[in-house]
Amino acid sequence: MSKPATPQAVRGTQDMLGEAAERFQTVVATFDRLRPLYGFGRVEVPVFEATAVFARSLGETTDVVSKEMYSFEDRGGDSLTLRPEFTAGLARAYLTEGWQRHAPLKIATHGPLFRYERPQKGRFRQFHQLDAEVIGAAEPAADVELLVLAAHLLDELGVAEGVTLTLNTLGDADTRDAWRTALVAHFEAHRDALSEESLDRLARNPLRILDSKDPRDRPVADAAPAIDDYMSAEAGAFFEKVTGGLDAAGVAWTRNARLVRGLDYYRHTAFEFVTDRLGAQGTVLGGGRYDGLIETLGGPATPAVGWAAGIERLAMLIDTPKPEHVTVALVPMGPAAEAAAIGLLAGLRRQGIAADMAYKGNMKKRMHKADASGARFAVILGDDELAKGEAAVKDLANGSQTWVRLDALAAAVRH
RNA sequence: GCGGUCGUAGCUCAAUUGGUUAGAGCGCCGGUUUGUGGUACCGGAGGUUGCGGGUUCAAUCCCCGUCGAUCGCCCCA
Numbered sequence: 001m002s003k004p005a006t007p008q009a010v011r012g013t014q015d016m017l018g019e020a021a022e023r024f025q026t027v028v029a030t031f032d033r034l035r036p037l038y039g040f041g042r043v044e045v046p047v048f049e050a051t052a053v054f055a056r057s058l059g060e061t062t063d064v065v066s067k068e069m070y071s072f073e074d075r076g077g078d079s080l081t082l083r084p085e086f087t088a089g090l091a092r093a094y095l096t097e098g099w100q101r102h103a104p105l106k107i108a109t110h111g112p113l114f115r116y117e118r119p120q121k122g123r124f125r126q127f128h129q130l131d132a133e134v135i136g137a138a139e140p141a142a143d144v145e146l147l148v149l150a151a152h153l154l155d156e157l158g159v160a161e162g163v164t165l166t167l168n169t170l171g172d173a174d175t176r177d178a179w180r181t182a183l184v185a186h187f188e189a190h191r192d193a194l195s196e197e198s199l200d201r202l203a204r205n206p207l208r209i210l211d212s213k214d215p216r217d218r219p220v221a222d223a224a225p226a227i228d229d230y231m232s233a234e235a236g237a238f239f240e241k242v243t244g245g246l247d248a249a250g251v252a253w254t255r256n257a258r259l260v261r262g263l264d265y266y267r268h269t270a271f272e273f274v275t276d277r278l279g280a281q282g283t284v285l286g287g288g289r290y291d292g293l294i295e296t297l298g299g300p301a302t303p304a305v306g307w308a309a310g311i312e313r314l315a316m317l318i319d320t321p322k323p324e325h326v327t328v329a330l331v332p333m334g335p336a337a338e339a340a341a342i343g344l345l346a347g348l349r350r351q352g353i354a355a356d357m358a359y360k361g362n363m364k365k366r367m368h369k370a371d372a373s374g375a376r377f378a379v380i381l382g383d384d385e386l387a388k389g390e391a392a393v394k395d396l397a398n399g400s401q402t403w404v405r406l407d408a409l410a411a412a413v414r415h
Numbered sequence: 416g417c418g419g420u421c422g423u424a425g426c427u428c429a430a431u432u433g434g435u436u437a438g439a440g441c442g443c444c445g446g447u448u449u450g451u452g453g454u455a456c457c458g459g460a461g462g463u464u465g466c467g468g469g470u471u472c473a474a475u476c477c478c479c480g481u482c483g484a485u486c487g488c489c490c491c492a
Contacts, residue, residue, distance in 0.1 A: 118416085279487080281492075364449095369452085392450090
């Protein structure tokens with residue numbers, strides 16, 4: 001009989017154990033700890049949606065929609081897509097669940113997202129994000145609140161020092177249109193100087209030429225008209241309230257007038273927290289205001305702002321988390337002791353003490369496992385101890401050993 | 416979708432210009448020690464060298480393809 005071939009993990013997916021899993025969990029737990037401090041409620045939304053949810057909201061010409069979506073037909077012939085981002089699905093839920101009545105709605109979620117891309121450092125086909133949104137608020141105070149939360153999160157994770165907040169405004173619709181027209185005119189006038197890729201961008205998404213990494217593009221991009229020259233009074237005032245709020249909250253920021261966002265729906269505030277510690281993937285958290293999105297999904301004009309942060313990217317930046325380990329390892333000897341130890345184990349755990357017991361093995365083996373587990377104490381239970389109603393408690397750090405009554409066990413190992 | 420580098424034991428890596436039974440450390444299993452771990456010593460298991468094809472008397476090594484990893488481009492968290 002030949003052995004069956006082992007199926008491989010799908011490209012761009014990850015299996016995490018030990019430190020990798022602890023890093024991931026640390027990021028998520030930190031987010032979950034801060035979220036309620038800002039009054040953001042946890043929401044759950046589906047991992048897949050009707051394809052139109054993403055195709056319409058992200059913009060048909062974006063790479064995410066044109067070549068990176070995991071789309072498939074279900075048995076009824078409907079086109080479905082594994083979510084490539086959170087915002088569109090949350091906006092859909094806001095409309096179809098009647099969440100308008102809660103506006104302004106402050107919500108947060110986290111989970112897996114899917115994009116068909118070539119994996120590289122900090123980039124996966126199934127990746128994970130934290131996400132926070134305020135839907136139904138046109139006030140710059142919402143932008144500020146989200147940015148303060150983001151900065152607080154990075155600070156709590158201990159990565160704030162290597163990460164800087166870069167901030168820009170794309171203006172309101174009028175500003176953005178006027179600026180865009182001027183940009184296109186500028187780039188058209190210098191098209192012989194642009195890279196092939198930027199010529200392609202000129203047709204699809206001219207704003208992206210501004211942050212091109214190609215040195216050939218830099219002179220033309222750097223000479224391009226600035227949005228500030230086209231800024232309406234309202235849009236300018238909005239941006240000033242955002243930056244003023246950040247200053248008041250003590251959040252450091254840098255203006256990057258060339259920061260644009262990849263997805264079509266952004267207006268006004270756009271921001272990225274960037275680092276140089278992740279190779280080509282510098283963005284660790286990004287977002288902005290998307291006042292136009294909900295209308296593209298057939299809803300009423302609804303202002304909204306939000307951000308998402310890459311959990312894997314953050315997990316790579318944080319310090320090594322302290323590994324989890326139990327306090328007590330039970331070491332029973334013989335069938336009678338083992339039976340009694342099952343009761344002791346359950347009792348310790350019910351009293352909130354982390355305890356473990358190997359499924360099998362003689363004393364030597366169990367002691368070895370106790371040591372390897374990182375437990376502080378080995379609780380040794382043999383027939384002699386059992387007869388006396390006690391157990392030997394050995395401190396694995398210094399080797400000292402004392403005998404304590406079984407009913408005092410929990411107290412003896414609680415420190 | 417495009418380009419660079421790399422795939423040898425569970426893990427990290429060796430293996431002279433292509434040469435005979437592919438090695439080591441760690442880990443794992445057993446023993447020295449049938450009631451004491453972290454140290455030490457002894458022994459053992461574990462490989463179709465990612466997969467498929469080609470060149471050659473001979474391939475872990477050279478060539479092609481493929482899958483995967485990794486880094487970058489595009490794009491993005």
